[in-house]
Amino acid sequence: MKLSALAFGASALAMASAASADTMTVGLVGPLSGGAAAWGSAMKAAIEFAAEDINAAGGLEVGGKTYTIDIAAYDSHYNPNDALTAVNRLVFEDEAAFIVGPLGSAPLAALVPTTTENKKITITAGFTPVAAAPEYPYSFRAVLPTEVYAKPQINWVVKSLGAEKIGSLFPNDETGQAMSNDISSAYEAAGADASAVEFYERGRVDFVPLLTRLLAQGIDTFELDGSPPQTAGLLVRQLRELGFEGNIVRTGGDATNDILAVAGPDASEGLYVHMEFDGGLDSVQDYQARYIEAYGGTMNAFSPLFYSNINMVFEAMKAAGTISDADAIVAEMAKISGYEGPAGEVSWIGEDFWGTKRQQFVPYAIGKVTGGKPEVVATCTVDACE
């Protein structure tokens, strides 16, 4: 009797869970190959970890239903056409609940009309103002753009390191041009001369002619921001090989581990880097250990930032009681404050910059590479680094 009751209970439970178990597809469009793959892989790891956590806990309960998370990931090749085709597939074929990505301004500008028309939330890393523009209300950005961190960080560089004449190299595309404007104007505003600027085509590996031209202009500081991780490593190595002894600064876009891997610890010694968050936090250390265990190699700092933002979407879905009503989810996203992610406490900023509050902010830092590791030398808020 007891046995049959138990069997009946078990089968009823199985039937109930079969009836309520649903799958939610989350899309990813990012550079999974090529020079920017380090960032794309970091984004992919973030969604994989978030899905793994939820599925291991029995799924995401929203509006009386339990969803297991499935991932559809496509390579954007850092190209607007490919990103747009991938997002069409995610929206119409995979019917993704929301989309992680894209990375890069041009891919974002190409696909944001489609995601807006179809009310799909995107968690992006495109540095264009389009990412936070009022006309695209479903676009959230996980990573701080140059526009936000350039001023406080560059003020610190000019004041604390005595930088006077800055040399910089940027990719000759929309991302590079946008960054060049932001970085140069921030240096000029801080009182330094940032007129020594050159542009290169993505994929280039020999920078000696361009660097020689910059060095001939008597620069005392070199700005690395804007270049993909591996390219930044090549620039550091070639600069040191050319005998440059001044400070090398990377104002944004985490690439420290890749720079160290490509340039080596000797050439990277004394490098000043932007740290997307305080790397000493226990939660970050745990996340990094998990990342290395799962994928090996080194972790790009974008990953925990995306992980936080992705989980905030899941939290907002639970609060809104829906996975499909993007307006309700966005409204709940706006209410989230003090969310504790692995990279620290998250808040929404952006009203002063774009008139919206869809930019994730985590206190960031400036590090100095010492003995092959970045050590925090200043911590930053939206206003200043100290």
Place this chain on the structure above:
Amino acid sequence: MTILNENAPDAENVGRSVWFRIALIAVACAVAAFIPGLLPNLFYVHIVNLTLLSGIFALSLWVIYSVGQLSLCHAAFAGLGAYISAIISMRLNIPPALSLVLSTLATAALAAALGAVILRLRGVYFVLVTFLFGQMFTLLALNWAGMTNGANGLIGIKAVTLFGISFGPRPMFFYLAFAMFLMVLVFVWALNRSTFGRAFNSIEQNINLAETCGIDTARYQVIAFAIGSGIAGLGGALMAHYIRFISPDTFTFHNSVAYITMLVVGGRSLFWGAVLGAAFLTPLPEFLRDFEGLQHIIYGAIMIVVLRVMPGGLISLPRTLARIGGAK
């Protein structure tokens, strides 16, 4: 004395052939009317739309190839058409339907002016100069920020509207793209059968002999270059009003190479080859997307197999099959 050519088609046969083609077009239109509704979802409509646009680009390149020249700046002319149409519709408030026409004509005119100079070159020299022109276009689009918005590109380009009907949504754009593709296809077919087409063919076969026969090769080459580039401009303008965003990254050297690949894989000998190449290669990466890391390897392997088995391109498939059948 009248000499009768036994091979010459009689009036009845010609009439029958024309009616057959008209019937074929009518059937194609009837089938096309149902395509958006028959496809599983809008993603497939998007892929079909991109394929039709690729078909326009490949056909336009075939026109230039039909006079024996290979252009490496075809994407630049597509981009030129896209930028002209986007800019005049956004800044001068010209309806996109009209800006499509104007950009096509402007692109053809610019190509004619450029062609008059560079078509004096032949072979590898012409290819190199077209490559340089393509790079110049990219740099111009990047650095003339006041006009092109530089690397940030043009966002919010208007959709084509005709008689109050918007061709912005994917299924509606399909009808516009299909109509344009059909128009280009019929135009290229008619061109190929005209005096121009015969002159183009003679030049492609043997330019020196054609010149000796009194064909003004320079003039015909400029005409083919202008027509081909103008059609590419139309395709680019259509793409701009469909995607509603363009940047210098949208039309690069890689796109030019992709159009040439369509021509080679489809088959260069007939204009149908260009259409087949576009229809085969545009959706192929999408079918291979699920293979992630192996996508490029499989894509390359398929291309090698196609070219190894059918050096004449996909268009030679019936001949290849007949040969294999005969060998048995």
